[in-house]
Amino acid sequence: MQDPLPTLKQLRYFAVLAQCGQYRRAAEQLDLSQPSLSQQITALESTLEVALVERGRRGVVLTPAGREVLGHCQGILDGVEQLMGLSRSLQEGVSGTLRLAATSTIGPYVLPQLLRHLHAVHPDLKLLARDGAPAELLEELKTGRHDLVLAQLPVRSDDLVSVPLYREPLLLAVARDHPLAGKALIEKQDLEGLDMLSLGATYALKTQIARLSADAGANLRDDYEGTSLDALRQMVAMNMGVTLLPSLYVRSEVHETDGDVVVVPMKGGLFRTVGLLWRKTSGKPALMRRFRDAAETVVSDVFKDRVTALRP
Structure with a gap:
């Protein structure tokens, strides 16, 4: 049977208690009763099998073990906060990695301008790009090797979403x-x-x-x-x-x-009509929208003398 693990709630309560130095202040900050906070700290000590705090006349004093645990605890909480920040960025489509492919009759003449624009607008968005033959790229898109393919439309597939660009x-x-x-x-x-x-x-x-x-x-x-x-x-x-x-x-x-x-x-x-394709089941809809918006901007601003932009 696996040993019990401390919860993030317990770690956060311990960090707040160590910062406040008093159960009363920590409980007020956490909107808890003092007995509830005390129970959570006791449960954490039981899980870790070490004493973390000593109650003194002037408040809480961390034990040597408590000081060591606090450093690791803060690192874990900071890591969780970074993870949540990354999650928010991914939901907004401004960071992460997007794997892009374009057919060889399109990619070399469109992608350089598009990648330059995306790098300027979304510097945290990492793009991996390649070009190739249409049938090969579309099959790789379906199997998950690419997130987006820029290709000539129409492409008939029940598994893919297509959006015309120009x-x-x-x-x-x-x-x-x-x-x-x-x-x-x-x-x-x-x-x-x-x-x-x-x-x-x-x-x-x-x-x-x-x-x-x-x-x-x-x-x-x-x-x-x-x-x-x-x-x-x-x-x-x-x-x-x-x-x-x-x-x-x-x-x-x-x-x-x-x-x-x-x-x-x-x-x-x-x-000919050129557009974007992605899987209906893709888990990066925000990134897709960001890329589509960037592509529409480049088409309208850079290639307007040669092509006609198509808005979905």
Whole structure:
């Protein structure tokens, strides 16, 4: 049978008694009767099997054992107070660790600004971030490896919550010497017969490029699937086909005057929706809200010339 342990209430009563030096004052501060306080101190002494206090004519005197116990007692009470402070911070979403992942067509172009903003606003919030392929990240999200994933929507899953953040234009990328490079606006019929390049099937962007190819009569190349947006751009630069590139990637990686490719908007516009995903059962709702608020701020302030913020 396990030995009885002192309670936090007993430790707190003992600390207050030692500070006040009198049962009467300590009992008043604790809003207790003196007999009740005395019973709690006696119970603590019984549990620890040492005498902690001596009653004197001028009040309470700590025994040598009582002085030793008081030091440990105060450390325990301070630790509990720190734990409660941490709990309040976690409830408010201003501290703790958040494990974030983003798909590779989004993360490199959004996360640096987002992490910089979060560090400035919530310095006690620790972020662990990585990017990867969508299917892999979503599976890792479901199994608890990540708390949040930034990905292209929609993602259909009964286990996940999704919140849209922004709508991002998709621009047609062609080689600088391509006949379409000089056009101000691309119409679907301009793509008829052209080779279209795409990422692998795990990327939602592949579905949009395939749909555009079918609608426009373009040839979706199945002999080559890019592993990154950089790889697609380089293939386009070598005149191996055309493709769609997201606006924030273009902002970061395509130079308007001397880039290796030219980007042109599509008539009527083509877009993708990007948002946040987390588990419905996640135990960090406040942190999720803090991150979502920060992401919305960065989208509205930093990327407003390229994307349209979507408020839930």
